[in-house]
Structures are given as structure tokens and as C-alpha cells.
Amino acid sequence: MKITKLTTYRLPPRWMFLKIETDEGIVGWGEPVIEGRARSVEAAVHEFSDYLIGQDPARINDLWQVMYRGGFYRGGAILMSAIAGIDQALWDIKGKALGVPVYQLLGGLVRDNIKAYSWVGGDRPAEVIEGIRKLRAIGFDTFKLNGCEELGIIDNSRKIDAAVNTVAQIREAFGNQIEFGLDFHGRVHAPMAKVLIKELEPYRPLFIEEPVLAEQAEYYPRLAAQTHLPIAAGERMYSRFEFKRVLDAGGLAILQPDLSHAGGITECVKIASMAEAYDVALAPHCPLGPLALAACLHVDFVSRNAVFQEQSMGIHYNKGAELLDYVVNKEDFSMSNGHFAPLNKPGLGVEINEQLVIERSQQATDWRNPLWRYPDGSVAEW
Numbered sequence: 001m002k003i004t005k006l007t008t009y010r011l012p013p014r015w016m017f018l019k020i021e022t023d024e025g026i027v028g029w030g031e032p033v034i035e036g037r038a039r040s041v042e043a044a045v046h047e048f049s050d051y052l053i054g055q056d057p058a059r060i061n062d063l064w065q066v067m068y069r070g071g072f073y074r075g076g077a078i079l080m081s082a083i084a085g086i087d088q089a090l091w092d093i094k095g096k097a098l099g100v101p102v103y104q105l106l107g108g109l110v111r112d113n114i115k116a117y118s119w120v121g122g123d124r125p126a127e128v129i130e131g132i133r134k135l136r137a138i139g140f141d142t143f144k145l146n147g148c149e150e151l152g153i154i155d156n157s158r159k160i161d162a163a164v165n166t167v168a169q170i171r172e173a174f175g176n177q178i179e180f181g182l183d184f185h186g187r188v189h190a191p192m193a194k195v196l197i198k199e200l201e202p203y204r205p206l207f208i209e210e211p212v213l214a215e216q217a218e219y220y221p222r223l224a225a226q227t228h229l230p231i232a233a234g235e236r237m238y239s240r241f242e243f244k245r246v247l248d249a250g251g252l253a254i255l256q257p258d259l260s261h262a263g264g265i266t267e268c269v270k271i272a273s274m275a276e277a278y279d280v281a282l283a284p285h286c287p288l289g290p291l292a293l294a295a296c297l298h299v300d301f302v303s304r305n306a307v308f309q310e311q312s313m314g315i316h317y318n319k320g321a322e323l324l325d326y327v328v329n330k331e332d333f334s335m336s337n338g339h340f341a342p343l344n345k346p347g348l349g350v351e352i353n354e355q356l357v358i359e360r361s362q363q364a365t366d367w368r369n370p371l372w373r374y375p376d377g378s379v380a381e382w
């Protein structure tokens, strides 16, 4: 079999799908994207196609190594997201060619279902209680919300109290009947992370995500030494070579590689296994579309240390399209009691409505993340 064509579709809300065609008529789909830099990743995908066209898609490991090591400059968000989407599509092709779901190619199921969690509250946590109530009604009991709004490197008690108050209201309303992660979203700088985490401890969040930016990862073990709360990170780390450093340094209780940013299924299965060796949980990051989610689920179903899965149904970013809008087999993503079942169709197990993808790709806008500024006009982390 030979790869014959790569086609990318930038799509609302902020996604990109990749279709890889072969000379035997088998087609694979993947989701290479960096939110806010879709065109950069698209260019990277097409740069890789110079080599990929004419190659045997079955040789995923060799193609991955060529894409990674074949360039003198490697790694980083753009290139690793391009590799990720191509890798997902290659696994989709292999599964379809052999008539089995990707998880079978990776050794089979290690569990029967995986817990999903859902975002509430938006960029600036609001209507959180109502949001949780609605999602509980459809079976969710685990949620994630932004831990705070902008927070200065050194900030005041009112900001800390506002963040704590949101969390106190959640516990007041639901007690220990629900769990929630707090995503500091890289908005908090090291001095305030220590303060904020300490004030949040009494409310027992399930985890604290990105308490500081990935480029400040040396603080993860220091923050972990001061708190019993599990610390999670990984969405802005892009290969085993980045994850090995945080695993060696310690401090992370949960790794959150993104299947569309960290080199795809081939790389994230290895990252999952590295985490297991350090007794660290896996919770793949996934605020994206159905192909990214499917790739996450296949890794979850073969990784014993997978604990819960992020998914974007109802996420505040999905303006203009919802998680399953482009999927024909929506029922395969159905959840029961807040848990996903395995995707059992061949390949990734996602049937894409290509006609709709082509049509909607005409309306794709260039999503950009908000640019936040402090009152003094300096740039704040979003």
C-alpha cells in the first residue's frame, strides 16, 4: 500500500482534520492542530507530505522516526502536532486495513470503560453551579474549571478570595458527591501558586492543573512538596524527551499529554508507559475534536494508569461546532454514567462526514486565543 495524498481541512470551531489517502482506497483521518496556530501546523503537515507520499503507511514507527529525526530542528508545539495528526491517520489506516480497532493493535483492552470529565464555567469561572447541575443530570460526576482569572506575579487577597469562593460554593452545593480539577491554565506565577494552592486545600480539588507554566516545570516538585493536592500537567509538553524530565524531577501526580500535540498515538503510548513506571496517572488532555478524542480513548483503553478523559462536549471554545458535529457514528461516543465505552470500529473507530467537513471548511475562521492584559497594560497569561 502507498500513501497518495494528504488533505487538510481547517474547521469551526478551531480544529483541523487531516485525510490521508492510499492507492488501495483505504483512507485515514487525524486531527493535527495547535489551537490558534492551525495554519502553521497545516504548513508543517504539507512539508512532511513531501516525504510521506509514496511511502508504505503500515510502517508507522519508521515514518514517525523520519518525521521526528529527519529534521535537524525538531520537537515543539507545531511540528509535534503535525506529526501527531499524521500518526493518528496512519493508525486509522492500519486498523482499517486489518479490520480491527487501534486498541487491538496496541495489545487489547485493559479496562471496560473510562471516566470522562467535563468543563464548566468558561474562561472566567461563572455559572459553575448551574453548569455542574446540568452535567450531573446527564451522568457526569467529574468536572474541570479554570482556577482563577488573571493573577499578577504578586496579587492581592481579594483575587485569592474570589478564586477560593468559587470553589467553596461548589463544595457547599454538592459536598463530596462530585469531584473537580482546577486548571490554573498557566495564569498563575510561582509566588502566587504557593499562596493559592494553600488556600484551596480545604476544598479538596481532585487535582491542580498547570499550577505554573510548563516552562516553569522546575516548580512542580517544589509545589508538590508543599501540598497534598495532586498536581497535573502535560498539555504543553510535546515528546517523551520533555516528559522524562518532569518524571525524573517528580512532583506530577497526573500526566496530561495531548494526543494532537505530543506526537500522536505512537508517542503518547510511550509517554503513558513512562508515567506508569513512575506510578504517575495518565489523563490525556483533549479540548479538541472527535479524532483527537478517539486517539485519546484508544490510549486510555490500553494504559492501566489512565484515570479519566477530558472531552470537549459543551466546552466554552466550541463556538460554531460541537464535538460530534462532523461524526456519522455519534452513538459510538455515547456515554453511560459519565463513562466512555471503547470505540470498536476498525481504525480510530470514527466515521467522518466528509461532505460536511468539505462544506464547513469553507467557513473556517482563524481562531486565536484571547490576549489578556493586566490593568497596568502589561500582558497577562490567558
Ligand SMILES: O=C(O)[C@H](O)[C@@H](O)[C@@H](O)[C@H](O)CO
Residues within 6 Å of the ligand: 035, 036, 183, 185, 235, 285, 286, 287, 310, 317, 369
Ligand atoms: O485543560 C484544557 O483543556 C486546556 O487548558 C485548554 O483550555 C487549552 O488547551 C486551550 O484549548 C488552549 O487554546
Ligand SMILES: [Mg+2]
Residues within 6 Å of the ligand: 183, 185, 209, 210, 235
Ligand atoms: Mg489545561
